[in-house]
Amino acid sequence: MFNAQYFRTFITLVETGSFTRTARRLEMTQPGVSQHIRKLESYLDKPLIERKARSFTLTESGRRAYDYALKLFAEHEQFRHALDDDSLDSGECRIGSPGSVGLMFYPFILGQQQMHPNLTVNYSFAFNHEIVNDLLEGRYDIGIVTEKVNHTELTCTVWHKEPLCLVVPADFAGSTLSDLMGIGFVNYYDGINYANVLLRANYPDEFRSMTHFRHQGFTNEVSMVLDAVARGLGFTVVSRLVLETSPWQRQVKALSLPHSINEVLYLLRRRDSVLPKRYEKLLDGFHHQRMQEKTPLALGQ
Template sequence: MFNAQYFRTFITLVETGSFTRTARRLAMTQPGVSQHIRKLEQYLGKPLLDRQGRRFVLTEAGRRAYDYALKLFADHEQFRHSLDDDSLDSGECRIASPGSVGLRLYPYVLGQQQMQPGLTVSYCFAFNQEIVADVLAGRHDLGIITEAVRHPELDCEPWHQESLCLVVPADFLGASLADLMGLGFISHSEGSSHAGTVLRQNFPDEFRSMSHFRRQGFTNEVSMVLDAVARGLGFSVVSRLVLETSPWQRQVKELTLPQPVYETLHLVTRRGMRIPRRYGRLLEGFREQRRLERFGHGEVIEPMSG
């Protein structure tokens, strides 16, 4: 019969190299230690020790059993901590977001995992609809989406705002709506919606519809859209998170506009589910980091509840 205590005794024996020291550390008798090892060998059907008088060396089965035992207890501790909703520094975090958010959030979460080895991160990049479906199915505990959703089995609340940036090729000299129409538009999964919002608020007397713009291309991978802009193929509108992480930052520029426009990110969870505190610390830590970065760059910070 499987007995975890036998494995615990075996680990201690390997670490101490002595039946006497093992007995002392575990508050057992030396015959009791020998009995645990003998019963473990019987359970596994293999000798674990090659005994040489008072000394011993591990057999091949012993080395494999020791590695397994270490993993067994490490997994046990991780599982035990994952059940503690009040733990800030241990347990699994299952998060999904669009790429536009994950380009900055995922590296931040990994940094927190480095500082808190008890954390385990499962992060999925997906589109809004996929995120909502996966949260409903229980594949993620927390989803971050760029558009609010209403569903009887979900809670959805605003969390964070990022500015939308109208991005043009670095050598583009225009500034008017006509200039942008002449340049053409590079779209992505949320490109037309973002662009329409930005242009409507900054050119209210001239802008009518994105259908009036020559469409120069489309990609469903928002992190790649600035490659097309850098090549002079058109302009696009992306979250500042995308612009800041783009390898084409130096080949494009943000067009200065009089009216800033923000994208609101929403948190989505299954209705009534109590999210462990570790999620809250990750989310607040990221939001504070973004606030400090934006303040350092002189960006006006819009108040955000929650």
């Protein structure tokens, strides 16, 4: 019959190297320790140690049993912590977001995991409509999207705001709408929508529609769009999160504009769900960190 205590006694015996020290640590008698080891060997039907006068060595089966026992108790502790919804620093989190958000939010989460080994986060990068579907099907506990969602089974609340940046090649010398039309536009998922909003707010007398711009291409990977801008192929409009994490930020620059427009990030969850407190700590922690940072928008200028 499986008995976890026998495995615990075996682990302690291997770690102490002594029946006497094992008995003292576990507050048992030495014959009791020996009995646990014999019963574990009987259960596994394999000898685990080779007994000598005052010592022992592990058999091959003993080494494998020790490795298994360590894994067994580690998984047990992880499972136990995962059941604690009040814990801030342990348990599992399942999150989905677009790449533009995950470029900075996911590294923040990895930092939290490094500080709290019992915290496990499964993070997926996806488009807005995919996040909604996966959330409804139970693949995520929360989703972060860039558009407001109206659905009877979901709650949608504003979580965070990031400024939009009009990004041009570093050697771009223009500033007018005609100058921008001259170099063309590099598109991505959400690119057209963000460009429409930002240009309309800052060039109200001239801007009509993005259909009047020459389109220089499209990528479905937002983290790569600034590569095209850095090569002088056009301009784009991205969240500051994308610009600050881009390896091409020194080859591009964000134009200074009179009117700031924010990308609004919405938090989605199932209406009937009760989220463990660890989610609140992650979400609030990232939001507060971003609010405290004083990174200039006009990178490269």
